[in-house]
Amino acid sequence: DAGVTQSPTHLIKTRGQQVTLRCSPISGHKSVSWYQQVLGQGPQFIFQYYEKEERGRGNFPDRFSARQFPNYSSELNVNALLLGDSALYLCASSFAGSRQYQPQHFGDGTRLSIL
């Protein structure tokens, strides 16, 4: 079975531009979470979506937004890019539908570089 897939793998943008990152979860997984990993740091939680509804939001400005589609894939949008937005953006999916906790599975990430 295919794992979590993210696209693109690498992206270069300039300050002020907008970017859209995409994530396809593992088949059957209904929850998608987004994390930002700045170089040398651990990932930081941005959003979680479950069944197309936002279930959690981290401490990020309104320039960051996301959505989930009926097929459970997800997009992360970042507007008015700043140099500090340069990071690895990780997507994780999980079943999130059973009483017993099911761990998240991560994709390979999108490396976003802001010039």
Place this chain on the structure above:
Amino acid sequence: AQTVTQSQPEMSVQEAETVTLSCTYDTSESNYYLFWYKQPPSRQMILVIRQEAYKQQNATENRFSVNFQKAAKSFSLKISDSQLGDTAMYFCAFLPPQGGSEKLVFGKGTKLTVNP
């Protein structure tokens, strides 16, 4: 707010030897999950081992085991018989029990190098 602290930015070990990575966390919750994730240069975050806080028995997965000390809020990872493929960043992570939330809280990581 929950926090996770990994006090060892870098560690190294000889192949076939044992190494222990440290992690402490801060929470007022009584039930939660703890994880160790491995991130090789390929970037993908791979789950190594997990521990439910209500279980007293320490989790083990082949060469990987944890020492979970709930009262001390400590969660260390022991890697036995280290292999070159264990070279990676290791992140300790905490998941609070917030009604379906998947918000993992990560530490800053420990870079582990296994030397031949």
